[in-house]
Amino acid sequence: MRMKPFSLSAALALFFVLLSQPGFAKVFKIATVSPEGSGWMKTMRAAGKDIEAATEGRVKLKFYPGGVMGNDSAVLRKIRIRQLHGAALTGGSLRQFYPDVEAYSLPLLFRSFAEVDHVRQQMDSKILSGLADGGFISFGIAEGGLAYAMSDTPVTQVAQLREKKVWAPANDKAALQAMRAFDISPYPLELSNVLVSLQTGMINSVATSPIAAIALQWHTQVKYISDLPLMYFFATLVLEKRAFESLSTNDQNIVSQRLEESFAYIDQQNRMDNENAFSALQQQGLKVVNIPATDQQAWHQRADKATAKIIDDGLVSRDFYSEMQRLLDEFRNQGSSGPLAAN
């Protein structure tokens, strides 16, 4: 039977009316590698419940934890075909949408958490707005930490690290590039193979955060931590912009507020965890290796060269880098005489 034009348009109108009713919740499907039961997942699930209650069921967050949706690039592919609407991702994985998202991870950029805080206070909002222009709404940055070289023998000089069999995360172009900048030939391995490779001597050095070293139990196979932060890294929770903007302004505000609060909490928690984990590593017998000033200078000269190349290649914009450097110089100058000196 042929449907009359009138009844078709009436049916469509009804359909759209129904769609706008509260009964039709917007479900945001969000992937993360965090395992169920982790502090991160508990915080995010609590935020999801809050959002559902505050929007009277109009917005729900459905999480896919434990990396079940695949690695960062698989997750981004699924977001593109609308199978997912968002994800918690490492900063670097979003470089194609906003290259400066990698700027915090330039080699040896930060010398302390105090420097991190000073720069992030000014620059986080730029990263968030850059990501928004790239099509993703981010609800903040959660610190992963500062990575340190951990090894079976003390490492104070670049040349000593070159002699080592150093792990690099497989498929992490930024990490591989950073190591090559120091003429280190890394051994790319999946995370799950690192512990056994340390045990068998296939590798004998890793660069990672104190939290990761303990969570993955790598600390049982290394004896020294070089007291020189090599790289800062972070994660962020993003929702695909069009999906987010399909919400009413009021619901957008509720979602933003709850997720921003949760992310700020995770950010602070990770800072405390990293500081506590650094102490725990020492309690477990790892020795902190102080780097003499002349050696530090050599590390920084090498890092500056690598950074210059990254900027010249356009991987991070000169503007963003210059602004970060200005803030760091400002902080370091104040630090020598003012109250901002810390860490």
Next chain:
Amino acid sequence: MALTACSSLISSQTGKLADGLTNAVLNSEDLATVEQGAPAYLLLIDGLIESSPQDASLLTTGARLNGAYAAAFVEDDARKRAMNQKALNYAKAAACARNSSLCNVQTDDFQTLQKAVAEETAIEPLYVLGVAWLGWLQAHSDDWNAVAQLSRAKLCLDRVVDLDEAYDGGNAHLYLGGIATLLPPAMGGQPELGKQHFEAAIRLSDGKNLLAKVIYAQQYARLVFDQELHDRLLTEVLASNPQAPGLTLSNLAAQDQAQLLLDESAEYF
């Protein structure tokens, strides 16, 4: 000489009493009675240990009962931490009484401990130490210095599996499965290794260890997002008879947990 003979007799009798109490607790179907009654037994064991602080058998019993009671009944975090601390202290003392190379298990260099554990051939002290350590670790999971000891506890349980994987109905496999599935593969976890451990724990207990199925569902099936396996395992647990020698108490707790997990299934997957 007579005194030595007399104290051995007392030790042997208290050992039997302690074993009997442990069995009574672990085999009980009446959770409320155990919850209310067991603290008196725990005090009794504490008293006996105070009189014989080197008695490995009493120490082992004390470790097992404190750990089991904390896991089954204690909700309060501070109390849970205290009971697990006591369980670990007893387990460490039992291991030390048996082998002087195992007297500094928390502070020795990891490789030194690895060597000492690899040379130990007595299963029970290693097993009790590994289990008490994991209980302690779980109760202190917000302390990085505790989390850092996970590999040490794992060493003990790995050695138990090497010596006799069927010990205590293959329960060491259950704990090792739990460790392997703590993290997703993207973060260094090994779910497929965990799956092998869980299946070994189920096989070696003839399917009677219901907690093995519950943890298999909770840790593995949820991690790999396999709802069919998750729901099947939990449904089997709920349909099973919880009575089994040495397992009744934990099976009853496992059934409670299975119901909770099954109720959440639709929301999780």
